Amino acid sequence: MGIREQLHDALDEQGFPRPTLLAEAMSRLDARQPTSKHQWQAVVAACLAIAVVATFLVIRAHRETPNPISNAPASCPVTLPPRPPFVPPASYPSTPSGGESWYGTPALWTALAPNGTWSGLPYDKGVYHQKVFWWRDAYDWRSESGILQLSVSGVRTDGPAKPLTASTVTSASAADIGSAMLVGIDIPAAGCWEITGQYKGTTLSFVVWVAG
């Protein structure tokens, strides 16, 4: 069997893409007409100017602020990256990607959003979806049989909300972060949430502002 057939076998999925995909894409188009070339040039120039100013402001803010600034309201005590930062065992990168920060202990740690805020989350059928990764030293998805022992829960601390629901624990692996445990969570409302992971007697909690 050639590579072409093998790829089709591996990747073809029934019902994909959904027949409504084009209609959904069309419904997202804005009313304005496509931008012309010279309009683009103006947009690019404006973006460059904004980028220069933003870079200047970010550098200045970085110099003045030892900790990341949270977008959360004062009533939400979001968990910010610890100082000094938690450094995981040597087999893991000393810092995670994407501006996040490690948080926890070698027995159980996770990655915090840079400003304690989850924003731009996918929203569907009344819930926000997020994926939370958890690590523990020497965790190996190929040999570990007890990953289902990780449980994740969450409570909203600044108002009423239905309970947060967590998916079945799965494993994730990539060369740059090693093996991790992954839980998808459905958050029923924006607001201040305390997320807790429990694994074999170790508990780790953090507070995050869900901006939606």
Add this chain to the structure above:
Amino acid sequence: MGMTGESDLISRATAGDKAAFEALLEPIVAPAARLAYAMLQDRAEAEDVVQESAVKAWRKLGSFRPGADFKPWFLAIVANQCRMVRRTSWWAVLRLERTPADRSDSETNSVLSMDLRRALLALPSDQRAALALHFYLDLPLDEVAEVLGVSVAGVKSRINRALKRMRPALMTNEVVS
């Protein structure tokens, strides 16, 4: 769709005719979704990417080069959008593995496909895109080159490097020459 018909649709779409734009997209939505799925291996993410790419294409139609082919232009937007998603989302970067207890018999029978998908995900995005475009979307090498913005020789090189890296997961060895 003939080039004349396509040119007409592009002109109308550029002038703001959404029906014309929809007609342009209709034949390439499925290939675009398949490309995105090959890049991301997440159905929801792949469909999101296609929708986002459609929005971007609509906004960028003014910069579309007259006489060019719409399909590679749109697929290039999709490929770029996939790269962006992979940069910004760990979800897309990671190969997810369920526990053995979660796997059904049919999944167990698909070990070869899983190995292939895993091997595909481990490739650098330029190699994965080249492989998917040529072998999965059946695009000729010159169109793959147009989508990726590289020469045909560059495409061949990417594909052959990808095939070499994926060899343990493949049942056959192939070389593009």
